[in-house]
Amino acid sequence: MHIREATEKDFDAIWPIFKEVVSAGETYAYPQETTKDEALKLWMQLPQKTFVIEEDNQILGTYYIKTNQSGPGSHVCNCGYMVSSKARGKGLATDMCEHSQQVAVGLGYKAMQFNFVAASNAGAIRLWNKLGFETVGCLPKAFNHPDLGYIDALVMYKWLQT
Amino acid sequence: MHIREATEKDFDAIWPIFKEVVSAGETYAYPQETTKDEALKLWMQLPQKTFVIEEDNQILGTYYIKTNQSGPGSHVCNCGYMVSSKARGKGLATDMCEHSQQVAVGLGYKAMQFNFVAASNAGAIRLWNKLGFETVGCLPKAFNHPDLGYIDALVMYKWLQT
DSSP, X not given: OEEEEXXXXXXXXXXXXXXXXXXXXXXXXXOTTOOXXXXXXXXXXXXSXXXXXXXXXXXXXXXXXXESSSGGGTTEEEEEEEEOGGGTTSSHHHHHXXXXXXXXXXXXXXXXXXXXXXXXXXXXXXXXXXXXXEEEEEEEEEEEETTTEEEEEEEEEEEOOO | OEEEEOOGGGHHHHHHHHHHHHHHTSSOSSOTTOOHHHHHIIIIISSSEEEEEEETTEEEEEEEEEESXXXXXXXXXXXXXXXXXXXXXXXXXXXXXXXXXXXXXXXXXXXXXXXXXXXTOHHHHHHHHHTTOEEEEEEEEEEEETTTEXXXXXXXXXXOOO
């Protein structure tokens, strides 16, 4: 398993993962019908950096890191992680989240925030808790889930060791 | 006192208010040195709509409304309000916040969220509470205040009557 910074050439391999995750509408605050061009902008151009995780030269997951709020909030970063359905349960999200915390510290960030974790996403919440993130907010009915309707979204946060 | 939608021609009158508020660095997640061009983009071009509040044809305050999260979060809006220092204490923020809630409902939003309220901003917190917003999150040390250092930021939220 190898994590490296992505280039735009990697986007053809990232796009099927993005599309699979986002079209389900269950986890990310992107429209389910987000196009490939929009995804490229959201995942690779707007963030500060984007990474991929590979096995045998195959991209199985990806994450971005960006500043969460500018000005007085610019010491806090935000990350998003996606894993291909064919590679779930292998610890890739853990690997990427740990990697991203090191990258964050290297970039000078002091904390990491997840703004919008669907309360139904128990696997992610359990994982972020295990990796030291606390639930610091609960947004009532802020997430419109395709099956469950309006459910809560959590805000999760970790002050990073520096 | 009159609230109306702003046009870009109003920005010359909005800019001194924006600059005064943002250069203080105490309330908004914009860099203190934000330029006029950047402010135009942030306050008038990226949001869905921008309004001004006037008295005797003089612009004394302004607010924007925009979608807070896209896709599954797109039923929740975000607003930001600014009042000129020479017009504080006259209830303009209250007027604008109440107006914005009506606008939000008209645009189809179901809730309103403030993402990043400095915990030191007691006047704003008291006002949002009075207007029905609840503190639903507290981001530890997420706001780098010019005098107070790293202080908490609050997330405030209101489900709108529709």
